[in-house]
Amino acid sequence: MNINLEVEVVNQESSALVSLTGEIDAYTAPKLKDALLPLTKREGYLVEVNLDKVTYMDSTGLGVFVGALKSTKEHNSQLKLVQLQDRVLRLFEITGLDSIITIDSTVRGGN
């Protein structure tokens, strides 16, 4: 079982692309948080997170994204999630977070 999470960050001038591979749970969430939060603290920055290769996420993962969202509001930056697998997308839908976090899953990853 793959219980790791790889976090790859590509920084550009006014944005960052964060690509995630693996699972987001209580064990890997701190790693995601450490990578994501500092990016959201950059004024005017767009942080785009690609979840194409995230096969599993639990509620701890949601916590990280909510924390990141709050931070974007404080620092006038933006958070956008793209390419969510159905299982992960469903979690955002059930919890109503899809109404407050920008999610673009038009190009969706396979399950």
Place this chain on the structure above:
Amino acid sequence: MDTLKLDLENYRELLKQYIETQDESSLYQVEQFSKMSMQQKISPEEIVNAHIHALRKLYPELPAEVNTSFDFLLESMISYGLAYQEFQALREKQLELKSEISVAASMQQTLLSTVRPQVKGLDIGAVSVPANQMNGDYYHFVTDKNETLGIAIADVIGKGIPAALAMSMIKYSMDSFPESQRNPSSILGNLNRVVERNVDPSMFVTMFYGLYNPSREVFEYSSAGHEPGFYYNASIDKFEEIKTKGLLLGVTNDATYDQFEIKINNNDMIILLTDGVTECRIGDRFIEREEVLSVIKQYTHLPAQEAVEQVYKHFERLQDFQLRDDFTLIIIRKEV
């Protein structure tokens, strides 16, 4: 003092034996000696001291420089001794904390405990199994003099003590709402503000609140980001997902919660659960929601309490089954 003295002699003998023969067995024995010393809280510098005394006794003719250097060595060991003492104290403290936490956990259990109410015309079953020591799931039944039944089912995101404390707060806030505001939509709206104001931003709560009104035979409900339950319509023998929409408690302070209602006829069922049920795994595979529903279907002919217990046992029996999250399942059936 007597045992220590005895140990000193013992140490000297071991040392002598080792110096003369260099055999493994005296090394083993000195290891035992050091373990025993630790049990008796003998500090590192005392062992060094024992060594020095043994050497002086065995070799009275040691060069003066070597003899003097021992004092130097002893002095340098003192900090280690202090660190060791501190370690001992911390270890005791940790045991104390551990027992305090377990007292707190059981107190929490008592505070949050709820009884399955006997409500005329309803058959109610509930099971809640924590994945770890403390349960982050919570369910609660409230009845009032009009025989309406309120049901709260919640999951705190964030585990351990803070989550358990948040649960208490939620329970007591709910208890304090006036009866006029006991409809699901305003309960969740009010709780949302309580959670948003009082709980750490990294922690939030999903909750489903339902209110069964026996005179109107309707089930009113609202959901704050909670895993959808199922409604069984007996007249057409069909299960369907309970449709809801609403944000998790504690994310924004202005969230509002739509209220829905279902007409409940004889033999209809309301099935509520937490995501621990749909997040369980068998080996490397998730149990799909449809699969969960099909398991539930297998047992719904039983009395409600028996049914929920059988569903849990069913999953538990599966090979490589692992509970990643707390598991809570409630079934309510309207009896003829």
